[in-house]
Amino acid sequence: xxxxxxxxxxxxxxxxxxxxxxxxxxxxxxxxxxxxxxxxxxxxxxxxxxxxxxxxxxxxxxxxxxxxxxxxxxxxxxxxxxxxxxxxxxxxxxxxxxxxxxxxxxxxxxxxxxxxxxxxxxxxxxxxxxxxxxxxxxxxxxxxxxxxxxxxxxxxxxxxxxxxxxxxxxxxxxxxxxxxxxxxxxxxxxxxxxxxxxxxxxxxxxxxxxxxxxxxxxxxx
Amino acid sequence: xxxxxxxxxxxxxxxxxxxxxxxxxxxxxxxxxxxxxxxxxxxxxxxxxxxxxxxxxxxxxxxxxxxxxxxxxxxxxxxxxxxxxxxxxxxxxxxxxxxxxxxxxxxxxxxxxxxxxxxxxxxxxxxxxxxxxxxxxxxxxxxxxxxxxxxxxxxxxxxxxxxxxxxxxxxxxxxxxxxxxxxxxxxxxxxxxxxxxxxxxxxxxxxxxxxxxxxxxxxxx
DNA sequence: AACGACAAGATTGTCGACAATTTAGGTTAT
DNA sequence: ATAACCTAAATTGTCGACAATCTTGTCGTT
Numbered sequence: 001x002x003x004x005x006x007x008x009x010x011x012x013x014x015x016x017x018x019x020x021x022x023x024x025x026x027x028x029x030x031x032x033x034x035x036x037x038x039x040x041x042x043x044x045x046x047x048x049x050x051x052x053x054x055x056x057x058x059x060x061x062x063x064x065x066x067x068x069x070x071x072x073x074x075x076x077x078x079x080x081x082x083x084x085x086x087x088x089x090x091x092x093x094x095x096x097x098x099x100x101x102x103x104x105x106x107x108x109x110x111x112x113x114x115x116x117x118x119x120x121x122x123x124x125x126x127x128x129x130x131x132x133x134x135x136x137x138x139x140x141x142x143x144x145x146x147x148x149x150x151x152x153x154x155x156x157x158x159x160x161x162x163x164x165x166x167x168x169x170x171x172x173x174x175x176x177x178x179x180x181x182x183x184x185x186x187x188x189x190x191x192x193x194x195x196x197x198x199x200x201x202x203x204x205x206x207x208x209x210x211x212x213x214x215x216x217x218x219x220x221x
Numbered sequence: 222x223x224x225x226x227x228x229x230x231x232x233x234x235x236x237x238x239x240x241x242x243x244x245x246x247x248x249x250x251x252x253x254x255x256x257x258x259x260x261x262x263x264x265x266x267x268x269x270x271x272x273x274x275x276x277x278x279x280x281x282x283x284x285x286x287x288x289x290x291x292x293x294x295x296x297x298x299x300x301x302x303x304x305x306x307x308x309x310x311x312x313x314x315x316x317x318x319x320x321x322x323x324x325x326x327x328x329x330x331x332x333x334x335x336x337x338x339x340x341x342x343x344x345x346x347x348x349x350x351x352x353x354x355x356x357x358x359x360x361x362x363x364x365x366x367x368x369x370x371x372x373x374x375x376x377x378x379x380x381x382x383x384x385x386x387x388x389x390x391x392x393x394x395x396x397x398x399x400x401x402x403x404x405x406x407x408x409x410x411x412x413x414x415x416x417x418x419x420x421x422x423x424x425x426x427x428x429x430x431x432x433x434x435x436x437x438x439x440x441x442x
Numbered sequence: 443a444a445c446g447a448c449a450a451g452a453t454t455g456t457c458g459a460c461a462a463t464t465t466a467g468g469t470t471a472t
Numbered sequence: 473a474t475a476a477c478c479t480a481a482a483t484t485g486t487c488g489a490c491a492a493t494c495t496t497g498t499c500g501t502t
Contacts, residue, residue: 055276059277269488
């Protein structure tokens with residue numbers, strides 16, 4: 001499930017991961033006030049580590065904090081989703097461009113293999129693809145960019161927000177097969193070492209994806 | 222100088238701003254180990270606030286931290302610069318695109334006014350333009366995107382790193398007049414409400430800028 | 443001489459307590 | 473009845489001390 005597993009070494013790490021998980025999965029609903037003392041008793045750790053965890057969540061844009069007042073879980077909105085996907089389009093487009101330049105042929109072979117394995121699943125209508133498979137695909141391209149800033153912003157920052165929107169809107173829609181074809185074309189562009197095309201296709205792909213999730217948002221709000 | 226002045230309310234804020242300033246301006250050189258106890262005595266605050274400041278700097282990618290070991294100021298390298306400008310190209314390109322869509326006509330008028338005032342300065346060879354004027358221009362377009370994620374990533378994150386490269390390489394080169402013309406064209410595209418063109422011109426502008434600073438880097442290393 | 447184990451020192455991570463600020467409630471005056 | 477002010481409770485911000493981990497230098501073994 002979690003491809004690049006970040007392992008918790010310190011106590012703050014554990015609190016951070018747990019808190020992030022609970023927020024992304026909606027156990028702690030959007031808009032909730034995060035009380036430091038409350039969380040410290042709940043997690044059985046000192047307030048300092050909870051505080052540090054909340055600070056990190058703030059850096060991810062998962063919570064908003066006001067000095068001397070406290071932190072709240074961000075609230076989801078159509079505008080927020082649109083802004084998020086605009087940034088995604090920009091960054092992942094660049095990631096695809098760079099991946100076309102910097103991925104090793106070995107990595108490209110593996111990316112094709114991933115796509116083929118997913119092809120079977122799509123045919124068999126196992127909708128496993130939608131969640132994990134899509135993530136895996138995008139994740140590999142992001143890593144393929146070999147740009148540490150890009151990787152950090154997307155993997156540590158945006159993707160958890162994206163997941164938060166997806167999970168809390170109960171995404172499991174169609175768009176499986178069409179998205180698969182889009183993935184195929186992107187991989188082809190990367191295989192041909194065509195940065196411009198790869199970027200353009202990735203940007204389109206994310207725009208489509210945005211429109212799809214946006215429609216759901218309209219319904220569920 | 223600092224257009225949008227972030228005001229320090231808490232003690233950690235002050236430590237954060239001060240530390241960031243000293244790092245960006247090279248008072249604390251790249252690669253330096255940041256000792257929490259040392260800084261806490263130097264700044265006359267508790268270790269907790271220094272710790273929080275360092276955490277925030279880590280979120281900005283200004284320092285790198287390893288658990289149980291400590292934090293170091295990032296070291297500047299040609300590769301790091303290239304990666305930074307790739308992200309800048311991506312994000313500011315999108316910012317220009319969105320600015321063409323979302324800036325108010327009032328804001329566009331003011332942007333033109335800024336450009337005209339800088340035009341005089343360029344003619345008079347006041348090289349004030351290079352630093353503050355360039356920043357001001359880019360800053361307004363970023364804000365004009367009206368995308369909070371974009372704004373936060375660029376203003377709170379990348380720009381301090383960009384300044385760090387500029388300051389520590391003693392940027393004051395030519396490229397004043399050519400950059401000015403590029404700015405003019407970008408504003409024109411925004412005035413015409415042409416998102417595609419605005420994005421493309423901004424991306425080019427940043428690419429040129431990258432090549433310029435990159436050349437200096439080769440010389441000074 | 444090189445390598446590994448061990449111990450001392452220093453640094454980071456965590457904790458509970460105190461200080462400062464905000465919020466909520468109630469009282470009073472217009 | 474409304475608004476302003478004040479008081480008390482709760483929450484966040486800051487501090488110094490203790491615990492855990494890493495680093496460094498020394499010693500002993502091969």
